[in-house]
Amino acid sequence: MEQLKEKIRSEGIVLSDKVLKVDAFLNHQIDPQLMQQIGREFARRYQGQGITKIVTIEASGIAPAVMAGLELGVPVIFARKHQSLTLTDHLLTASVYSFTKQVESTIAISTNHLSPSDRVLIIDDFLANGKAAKGLITIIEQAGASIVGLGIVIEKSFQAGRQELEALGLRVESLARVQALQDGQVHFVD
Ligand SMILES: O=P(O)(O)OC[C@H]1O[C@H](OP(=O)(O)OP(=O)(O)O)[C@H](O)[C@@H]1O
Ligand SMILES: O=c1[nH]c(=O)c2nc[nH]c2[nH]1
Numbered sequence: 001m002e003q004l005k006e007k008i009r010s011e012g013i014v015l016s017d018k019v020l021k022v023d024a025f026l027n028h029q030i031d032p033q034l035m036q037q038i039g040r041e042f043a044r045r046y047q048g049q050g051i052t053k054i055v056t057i058e059a060s061g062i063a064p065a066v067m068a069g070l071e072l073g074v075p076v077i078f079a080r081k082h083q084s085l086t087l088t089d090h091l092l093t094a095s096v097y098s099f100t101k102q103v104e105s106t107i108a109i110s111t112n113h114l115s116p117s118d119r120v121l122i123i124d125d126f127l128a129n130g131k132a133a134k135g136l137i138t139i140i141e142q143a144g145a146s147i148v149g150l151g152i153v154i155e156k157s158f159q160a161g162r163q164e165l166e167a168l169g170l171r172v173e174s175l176a177r178v179q180a181l182q183d184g185q186v187h188f189v190d
Helices: 002-011 032-046 062-072 131-142 161-167
Strands: 053-057 076-079 091-097 104-110 119-127 146-156 172-182 185-188
Touching: 002 032, 002 146, 002 172, 002 185, 032 062, 032 119, 032 146, 032 172, 053 062, 053 131, 062 076, 062 119, 062 146, 076 104, 076 131, 091 131, 104 131, 119 131, 119 161, 131 146, 131 161, 146 161, 161 172
Parallel strands: 053 076, 053 119, 119 146, 146 172
Antiparallel strands: 091 104, 172 185
């Protein structure tokens, strides 16, 4: 998605050879117009696949997931990372190691919101080592629902996430694929 790549080039900051900071438009301050285009692009790529739910993980997956849900006309569920007084239902859980916070947490989704008849699209802002995606997959499988594929805003293709998900036979659609973060520059796959 050219518009997204242009935004990454102009406003992304390379913090190291592994970490890209995009908090000016994606995961702290959010550019709503870009996010709307991102939602439209996910919907275009997964149109006609019979998707009934979108699943993401808090916090940064929520914005692109909601925009995709709006375009596809389906509800959006986000896995919670923290206990809550309102999270009282039966829970489906998995353990996920957070790339940016470097802590393990238990993520949870209520059994009320996913059923075996659901066809799920997983959306997230980043794909790095695939830990968040795999946690979501574990939960969706516990619910007996089907996974249609994943929609990723920024994939760091030099990390293992895509390979691991493709090894599970899953479709991965990434709107920007980063080949390398080098000398302060972002290099894209294509
Ligand atoms: O493929 P992975 O190695 O799992 O990395 C990708 C995940 O890392 C980030 O989550 P994180 O918990 O770091 O931050 P967030 O709270 O901003 O979502 C990002 O939002 C993805 O969910
Ligand atoms: O802002 C972010 N930058 C990254 O490089 C990254 N990788 C996983 N999650 C991430 N979030």
